[in-house]
Each structure stands twice: as C-alpha cells, then as structure tokens.
Amino acid sequence: MGVRSYEEYLFKRGKFPLNQRPCCRSYLKTDPINKWLNRYADKDKDIIVTGERREESPFRLLYTEEYQHSSGLLGIRPVLNWTTFQVIDRIIRAGLNMNPLYNCFSRVSCWCCPNKKKWEWYQLKIHFPELFKKVCQWEEELGHTIKYGHTLTDWLKDIA
Structure with a gap:
C-alpha cells in the first residue's frame, strides 16, 4: 500500500481496520521491520526479542517463548508469562526509568x-x-x- 503513517493508511483505506486483526500492523510495523531485518540482520548471530505478554490478549495465550520469526531469525519472548506488576517491578529493581x-x-x-x-x-x-x-x-x-x-x-x- 506504500503508506508512511496510520492516518495516511486510514484515509487510503477509507475505514478503520477490523478489531480482530488490524491489517495496519503489517503495513506500518511488521513489513518495515522485516524489510530492515532481511537487509541488515545476520541470521547466524542475531535474534528477535519482543515484549509480548500472555495477559495482554487472548491470542497471546497460544504464543511460545521461542519461535521462528517471519524474517527467518530466532524469536524470543522473555516476559511472555509475566504480569504487568512483574514487568514494572523488574524495571524499578533495575533502577531504570519506566x-x-x-x-x-x-x-x-x-x-x-x-x-x-x-x-x-x-x-x-x-x-x-x-x-x-x-x-x-x-x-x-x-x-x-x-x-x-x-x-x-x-x-x-x-x-x-
């Protein structure tokens, strides 16, 4: 679709994405990330680390901690089973700014x-x-x- 922003995407499409599976995710997030990864990532050394958590969505209940990312890289979800409280607690204990x-x-x-x-x-x-x-x-x-x-x-x- 070749869009640079959600607003541009929205008005080209003429309506909001469906709640169940918003296609804006691919146009504005996963496609650009995968394009960059395919160009610059070293499949023998690099991994994808994401912060998805099961408590955020019913769909994430099916996620695994390790997976094959669509770019071909190994993907890891280290906080998949953490609660919001656990994430915030770890940030505070590490002395990081939340x-x-x-x-x-x-x-x-x-x-x-x-x-x-x-x-x-x-x-x-x-x-x-x-x-x-x-x-x-x-x-x-x-x-x-x-x-x-x-x-x-x-x-x-x-x-x-």
Whole structure:
C-alpha cells in the first residue's frame, strides 16, 4: 500500500481496520521491520526479542517463548508469562526509568489501535484528549466508526 503513517493508511483505506486483526500492523510495523531485518540482520548471530505478554490478549495465550520469526531469525519472548506488576517491578529493581505511559496504561501499543479496550480509550480521552479528539474527527471524516457502529464518544458515555 506504500503508506508512511496510520492516518495516511486510514484515509487510503477509507475505514478503520477490523478489531480482530488490524491489517495496519503489517503495513506500518511488521513489513518495515522485516524489510530492515532481511537487509541488515545476520541470521547466524542475531535474534528477535519482543515484549509480548500472555495477559495482554487472548491470542497471546497460544504464543511460545521461542519461535521462528517471519524474517527467518530466532524469536524470543522473555516476559511472555509475566504480569504487568512483574514487568514494572523488574524495571524499578533495575533502577531504570519506566516508560511514563505506564502511569496511565497497563500495556503500551499504538495510541489509536482498534483493539484498545474500553477503559484504554477512556484513559486516552483523560490523559491525551487531543489524540482522542483526533480519532473522533477521523470517525466523522470517514463516516465510519472505530468500534462496532458506535462513535467513541457514545461508546464511553456510561463511564465518562
């Protein structure tokens, strides 16, 4: 598709990605990563280390700690079985600075991901209102909603 941003992707496509399997992931994340890996990675020395955790998604329950990455490299998920608490605890014990987004969210993903849970959209609205308004504006401009035929504003009315 040849896009450089989620907004460009969205308006070329004319609607939001499906919640179950957003194809924006391949265009904006995995395809560019794999392109770089295929060009620069040494398949005999390099590995892929990712931070996916099972508690983040039902689909991740099926993940294994080691896997063959689509680039051909060995992939490792060292925190797959960790909880949010365990991740934060390890960061603090190591004396590292925690990503400030963890002050608002229990996981960090694309700010406009259609897979966000209701409370995550609410957190975005509270802590980053300009980004929340941007998604609401996209819903209006596209005439398409990000969540099952309800605007984000309507969807969050019962908790806002």
